[in-house]
Amino acid sequence: MPTHKTAKRKTSDPQLPTRFSMVRSFQLADFVTLGNGVCGCLSLMFAMKALLTQNTDFLFSSFWCIPAGVVFDVLDGRVARWRQST
Numbered sequence: 356m357p358t359h360k361t362a363k364r365k366t367s368d369p370q371l372p373t374r375f376s377m378v379r380s381f382q383l384a385d386f387v388t389l390g391n392g393v394c395g396c397l398s399l400m401f402a403m404k405a406l407l408t409q410n411t412d413f414l415f416s417s418f419w420c421i422p423a424g425v426v427f428d429v430l431d432g433r434v435a436r437w438r439q440s441t
Contacts, residue, residue, distance in 0.1 A: 384435040387427055394424035 401417035404410075 382435075383438060384431055387431040387434055391424050391427035391431060394420045394427060398424065 398417045398420035401413045401420065405413035405417060
């Protein structure tokens with residue numbers, strides 16, 4: 356017999372709590388945040404590749420990922436305020 360914690364919510368019984376779920380739909384600001392994270396990771400990967408190969412092209416690519424990440428960070432805040440989401 357399910358307890359009140361595992362029972363599904365019925366529309367006629369508002370006393371039962373809903374299940375907590377970490378899965379939710381992505382908002383536009385979430386994709387911009389992912390772009391920021393990708394820029395940060397790419398910057399680190401390019402910097403490590405530059406250290407391994409002594410190729411300065413990878414170092415310059417690493418440097419260019421940082422301003423791109425800043426742009427994504429600024430856009431993230433603006434999009435979140437525009438869409439009124441967190």
